[in-house]
Amino acid sequence: MSSFRSIGRVAVIGAGAWGTALALQALRAGAATALWARDPDRALAMRAARENAAHLPGQPLPAELRITADAGEALEGADLALLVVPCQHLAGVLAAFPPLPPSLVAAKGVEHGTLRLPLEILADARPGLPAGVLSGPNFAREVAQGLPAAAVVASTDETLRQDAAACLSTAGFRLYDHDDPVGAEVGGAAKNVIAIAAGAVIGAGLGENARAALVTRGLAEIARLAVALGGRAETVAGLSGLGDLLLTCTGGSSRNFSLGLALGQGRQLGAILAERNSVTEGVATAPAMLARAAAVGVEMPITAAVADVLEGRMDVAGAVEQLMNRPLRQEV
Numbered sequence: 175m176s177s178f179r180s181i182g183r184v185a186v187i188g189a190g191a192w193g194t195a196l197a198l199q200a201l202r203a204g205a206a207t208a209l210w211a212r213d214p215d216r217a218l219a220m221r222a223a224r225e226n227a228a229h230l231p232g233q234p235l236p237a238e239l240r241i242t243a244d245a246g247e248a249l250e251g252a253d254l255a256l257l258v259v260p261c262q263h264l265a266g267v268l269a270a271f272p273p274l275p276p277s278l279v280a281a282k283g284v285e286h287g288t289l290r291l292p293l294e295i296l297a298d299a300r301p302g303l304p305a306g307v308l309s310g311p312n313f314a315r316e317v318a319q320g321l322p323a324a325a326v327v328a329s330t331d332e333t334l335r336q337d338a339a340a341c342l343s344t345a346g347f348r349l350y351d352h353d354d355p356v357g358a359e360v361g362g363a364a365k366n367v368i369a370i371a372a373g374a375v376i377g378a379g380l381g382e383n384a385r386a387a388l389v390t391r392g393l394a395e396i397a398r399l400a401v402a403l404g405g406r407a408e409t410v411a412g413l414s415g416l417g418d419l420l421l422t423c424t425g426g427s428s429r430n431f432s433l434g435l436a437l438g439q440g441r442q443l444g445a446i447l448a449e450r451n452s453v454t455e456g457v458a459t460a461p462a463m464l465a466r467a468a469a470v471g472v473e474m475p476i477t478a479a480v481a482d483v484l485e486g487r488m489d490v491a492g493a494v495e496q497l498m499n500r501p502l503r504q505e506v
């Protein structure tokens with residue numbers, strides 16, 4: 175267990191929408207905060223305009239927020255790092271980074287090829303570092319605006335999770351501490367995939383009943399994987415699982431949902447992705463999660479259907495037909 179106590183300084187690594195929103199939240203919670211952007215020109219532009227024009231346009235960034243592309247400067251004196259780099263790039267960023275203080279990973283996904291969850295990527299890069307996960311139903315724009323939201327800080331390190339949750343919480347952003355980082359990570363990663371499925375059935379005009387069935391059965395397959403990987407089913411029923419499924423499968427602002435919607439309307443994946451400058455984690459996560467599940471003998475039919483659609487083996491109608499024609503079984 176770490177002897178981590180107070181958080182005077184926070185370094186946020188990754189200046190996408192969520193990193194920027196979390197930096198604003200850390201500032202609000204009273205921490206001296208630095209935001210690390212990988213591109214020096216972008217850091218310069220953000221500093222000059224006090225705005226993240228690429229990923230969170232229109233949201234003012236206060237003068238107290240230090241913005242830098244220098245990792246050493248961002249981490250100087252930091253008591254806590256928030257790692258907010260997309261899952262597929264996390265290992266690459268960590269490989270080039272100086273030593274980290276205790277850290278929370280806020281990326282949601284499964285790494286292509288290695289099939290690692292974000293905390294596993296961090297543990298491989300920094301063995302023994304006190305670490306946890308920050309996850310929940312959180313659209314960056316709303317958190318940046320200070321609208322009410324909740325999430326969990328999950329770690330096996332009790333001191334880290336309790337101190338980080340206490341120090342980053344404000345009246346507008348309520349963090350619960352949790353002792354099941356595996357369950358939290360599986361929920362956060364998998365909801366991206368189920369949100370693509372939910373968007374696809376809505377886009378294809380298959381109705382609200384179909385979406386409700388998908389979300390509920392999606393929850394069941396997420397819980398199976400969480401348990402197989404050493405997490406708990408009850409975690410999946412909390413903020414980082416069900417909470418995030420509710421948000422992303424119904425909220426039009428979800429990038430995963432909107433990608434599924436466009437696929438359901440008959441658009442091609444390549445064309446949809448070409449129009450985006452932001453990450454849609456479910457695309458790389460679906461096949462990676464499916465492979466990870468197969469490795470531990472867990473069946474994930476909805477995730478398999480999403481991977482089939484993303485990889486062009488099936489269209490949305492065919493995937494839904496296949497799901498509906500699976501052998502009948504007991505619900506649990």
Ligand SMILES: NC(=O)c1ccc[n+]([C@@H]2O[C@H](COP(=O)([O-])OP(=O)(O)OC[C@H]3O[C@@H](n4cnc5c(N)ncnc54)[C@H](O)[C@@H]3O)[C@@H](O)[C@H]2O)c1
Pocket residue numbers: 188189190191192193194212229258259260261263266267280281282283312313314315451452453454455
């Ligand atoms: N946006 C949200 O509302 C939100 C909320 C909760 C969690 N998340 C998670 O946070 C993570 C980051 O998402 P985001 O929405 O902040 O990103 P974003 O889509 O706003 O921005 C993309 C980010 O990816 C980075 N990037 C692109 N190519 C890279 C590379 N080759 N190497 C390193 N970094 C690269 C960019 O610098 C930028 O920071 C994701 O895992 C996402 O699921 C996002």
Ligand SMILES: O=P(O)(O)OC[C@H](O)CO
Pocket residue numbers: 282310311312313314366369418421422427428429430431453454455
């Ligand atoms: O826009 P999405 O689908 O990446 O979802 C963002 C957050 O993960 C919601 O909690």
